[in-house]
Amino acid sequence: MDFELFLFLLTLVTGMLWGFDRWYARRRRPAGAPDPWWVEYGASFFGVFAAVFLLRSFLVEPFKIPSGSMIPTLLPGDFILVNKFAYGIRLPVVKTKVIDLGKPQRGDVVVFRYPVDPSLDYIKRVVGLPGDYVEYIDKRLRINGVTVPLERLPDYVMPDRRAYRIQWREQLGKHTHAIIWDESAPPYVSHRMDFPYRELCTYHRRGFSCSVPEGHYLVLGDNRDGSSDSRVWGFVPDENLVGKAFLIWFNFDDLSRIGGFE
Template sequence: MAGYFSIFLVLLTLASGLIWLIDHLVYAPKRKQLIALAEGASGKPLDEELKEEIAPVPVLTEHAKSIFPMIAIITLFRSFLFEPFQIPSGSMMPTLLVGDFILVQKYSYGIKDPVWRSELVATGKPERGDIAVFKFPPKPDLDFIKRVIGLPGDTIVYRNKQLYIKPHCEQGQAEQGSLLCGEYNKIALDIINKDEFMQGSQQLVRLEEDLDGLKHDILINPRLPEFKSKYYQQQGTKIDEWVVPEGHYFMMGDNRDNSEDGRAWGFVPEPNLVGKAVFIWMSFEFENTADDFLPSWVPTSVRFERLGNIQ
């Protein structure tokens, strides 16, 4: 839906701009000529009301001239700078919650045209630990949001709720950041609490994960077995191991046992990247139930404490 809206904005901008331009070059001079002839015949300047009667501006032209500047600014801002995005599910808990409204920095991973999404200017690549919005590979009209875990050439293992990363390194390189080259680095985990979040009737464990120096919180359900039968099986690797192809990235949700991510469908091609999630600008609580007067989509409170930069 976000892709269709982008196309709609571009088409609306082009249409209103074209109408304004044609009127400015062709029809506005003709209206001025008619008014000049009328003023010459009467021998005195005409008031605005009479000018409008003699040479009226078409309604479509008036609307196009009024909306074009605003629509053009919105299109440029949304296409090349920042795009608003609403968190639709709990797959990125506890980092992002349902009801969070975020800004996605569009130029983080290259400036792209808003229609065909071809790269116009290269500005950067995803880094391990980024929270990225991307076009869902199996269904590119959907936008997904996950954390970047694996970079091109990395080997990722997720086994017994534990993440391991063997980074891709250049010949002779001993370390990549805090990760040792040639080894499966066990990503450090520290328990924060066990009673803050629930999945149904089961308590989730909140842990701090140190992903190559970037510390962030994740959730796991220790009682829920890993869904290995649904894992994406890459040829030549074990069922819980993935080697990231060149030009692709491996993504995972922070809510590890409640996230449809790269473990289930594989890798994100670089052209699918939309941008980096950088800021929570609004966060609503939705607590209305079926028994309440107001529908469930009406916010019940604002979580002001959540506003700010995304870690």
Template sequence: MVWFETILVVLTVLTGVIWLLDKLFFAKRRAARGGLLDEEPVLVDYSRAFFPVLAIVLVLRSFVAEPYKIPSSSMMPNLLIGDFILVNKFAYGLRLPINNQKVVAIGEPKRGDVVVFKPPHDPQNNWIKRVIGLPGDRIGFQGNTVSINGQALTYQTIGTYSGRGVAFGMDSAALLEEQLPGRPHQILEGLDRHVGEGEWLVPAGHYFVMGDNRDNSEDGRLWTQSHFLPEENLRGKAFLIWLNCEGWFCKGSFDASRIGNRIQ
């Protein structure tokens, strides 16, 4: 969230400035007056102790990997409520914290990538979906079937989804494997629902994203202001589940089998 990034940046800068000013000016003045080490102000002592830690966290979180907790069922069956995941922050270029401005271009999303982003209509929060359409693609969705540039995707029926815990309510959904080019993956769909049908031409610099839980995902099919995700709103590529528990402090159920699973 923006507020957390802002607080982290402010604290890092503030403690760094205090530590630097003391080292360059005030510490020398104390030494010239014959001051002892234990006369160092408490604020300086805390800044010297916390600045390196805050700086390391800021660099890792902004440019290497950021933790993220799955808040909804929109990416079931592949990501569950309670999954804690890691997001690769340099896969699509290095970006500054807070304003998310790209400073180093590295790569672009590929079809099938699971991405974390700021939706155009809710820029204060991070969402997670799968990239279905690339710039220039014509994406269609009719009768629970995705088509890309006029070519309908094929689906392999696996069976009926069997969920547990927070996923128990999806037991009636059909479990399918969607043959997305280069990235086949499992999806869920209702047996008698066709949510968000339509056809969309993805403009340059944008992507079309969808949730794997097709009937329970607020994604590009349903966004009203713009159906497309701007490239500058990307936060990173989801790549690993490192924990699963329903409560923030694992007060709910805990599923050790999901730890270490790669996100496909």
């Protein structure tokens, strides 16, 4: 079961128990009588569940990074916080946007429901906005005909310390961040799925190019040769957006990472 739905049901059930106790049962209990078990283990938790549900649904939500697709920005094991209202207020459970507060900007790191399986949450960096023409040729990114600036950085040592990767500083809009390449990996997309608006993309031996449709975004991982992203499964619809990642709040293996990354 979806955790948000599970939390909603817990809040609903405990809220009903709290209301029944507050407005009916409590008035009929003898003075000094102990609370029954359903109050002690049910209704008394309503405030806690309600606070967590509201905080998680409308303000911030924690996530754990499960893979290395966003190395070097985010590492497996990073616990991050996601701003849930950055791109609008959505009703919990049904995910319908009711108030539009903004749109993703080029370079934002976003959490979204995976278009192929919306029960899964993915995290990537926004590269293409609606209407953009994005090219990734020979591992160089071009947006609307302009090559994205790169500055060479020292080679990056992978977390398992078994390999090095070429590291660059990339600038997307106002965002400056590091990306890595695997020099041995080819520039082309070796595997890709059928996806909505697939006809807007062209694939060839040197890479790919796509026109981003309205209401959608093209996203890539910062680990450019170690990420399954829009190159493989297509665009992210606006309705799939969960929020904007903004803070690493914990990492059990490396406490120095607390407080990053934007």
